[in-house]
Amino acid sequence: MGSSSRRNTMSDVTIIGLGPMGSTLARTLLKNGTNVTVWNRTREKAEQLIREGAEFNPEAAAAVSASPIVIVCVANYEASHNILGSHEVAKNLEGRLVVELSTGTPQDARNSETRVREQGADYLDGAILATPAQIGMPDTPIFLSGSEAAFRRSEPVLKILAGNLIYMGEAVGAASAWDLATLATTFGAMFGFFHGSRILESEGYRVDSFGSMMADISPVLGQMIKYEGEIIQTGAYENPQSSVKTCRGTADLWLKQALEAGINNEFPTFAMGLFNKAKAAGYENEELAAVMKVLR
The missing domain is CATH 3.40.50.720 (NAD(P)-binding Rossmann-like Domain)
Incomplete structure (x- = not known):
């Protein structure tokens, strides 16, 4: 036409x-x-x-x-x-x-x-x-x-x-705010996935299999995110299911494995930086979501 x-x-x-x-x-x-x-x-x-x-x-x-x-x-x-x-x-x-x-x-x-x-x-x-x-x-x-x-x-x-x-x-800014928040979550997960892929590559495993597995368990991960969101909204960081201290130990393992395998360690270094700030602020025995107080 x-x-x-x-x-x-x-x-x-x-x-x-x-x-x-x-x-x-x-x-x-x-x-x-x-x-x-x-x-x-x-x-x-x-x-x-x-x-x-x-x-x-x-x-x-x-x-x-x-x-x-x-x-x-x-x-x-x-x-x-x-x-x-x-x-x-x-x-x-x-x-x-x-x-x-x-x-x-x-x-x-x-x-x-x-x-x-x-x-x-x-x-x-x-x-x-x-x-x-x-x-x-x-x-x-x-x-x-x-x-x-x-x-x-x-x-x-x-x-x-x-x-x-x-x-x-x-409120006209709402769509953009929710979009940027969603993208932050998506890309945060993606960068974690990329680091996880390097861990598996260093051990000789297939990354596509890893991607499929993550897709299969994504509902469970979604429930974890939902739970942490509720903790942040209520401010009830005590009696943790996953404490900052426990999760910081995982970041220690990421760094240890990266050193042993000779792979890039930027993702675990970034995470450890936030965990260390949370520990220094006295949040070590609170729920993982207490890292939010560091970001604030």
């Missing part, structure tokens, strides 16, 4: 940014019968989407005007602001709903909401907890926060992209 075929009609959604995620968002909407306008700084990334039925507009201002809902998925909020904040684009935002799916901090979200609302548009902030390959699946999660009216208005479109929409409330 060429750029002239719907020249005088509104599309349902405009997608700003055609990186791997933005392109997948557009393609998923198209496959589900949604009329989509796309914009990217270069037309090259839009060519395949045009062939699949998207409307491409080379001017960001016109692309924003083309739809009542504008989904922005670019590298970061600065890039988003550079696009939406230009005079020509900003004056076309009135009456639109901007759904920001770029990556940033809670303060980025608050700043973005202020700027967009100053232009007469509604605003919803979101964070996609998935890879492009997972877009469109019934269990794919997206955190969303901001105006509830904006959420309800965009919900039918966003449900096409992710079946598990998680609305975090009116």
Whole structure:
């Protein structure tokens, strides 16, 4: 469908940014019968989407005007602001709903909401907890926060992209905060997995088997995390199931094994640093979650 075929009609959604995620968002909407306008700084990334039925507009201002809902998925909020904040684009935002799916901090979200609302548009902030390959699946999660009216208005479109929409409330920074917290947990686990993989490699074992085993026991690990979260929230660190002292002994073993096997010891050294601070602060006989008091 060429750029002239719907020249005088509104599309349902405009997608700003055609990186791997933005392109997948557009393609998923198209496959589900949604009329989509796309914009990217270069037309090259839009060519395949045009062939699949998207409307491409080379001017960001016109692309924003083309739809009542504008989904922005670019590298970061600065890039988003550079696009939406230009005079020509900003004056076309009135009456639109901007759904920001770029990556940033809670303060980025608050700043973005202020700027967009100053232009007469509604605003919803979101964070996609998935890879492009997972877009469109019934269990794919997206955190969303901001105006509830904006959420309800965009919900039918966003449900096409992710079946598990998680609305975090009116505080617009919530989606980003929960996203960053989730990513911290994910990458913390990943770095631990990488160190564990080096332990097994040093003993001649298969890492893929290790990955499969971790997947199988992940519900148990999830319950451990849930328990520590409850301890932190209540502040009941006494009568530990797993004390700081016991867990610090595990870090000692990581370091000992790393020295014996001659493998990288950065992960256990980092962990030992926190354990040592907790010990020095007198938390050694409290629940592992007492390390949180060191971080505070």
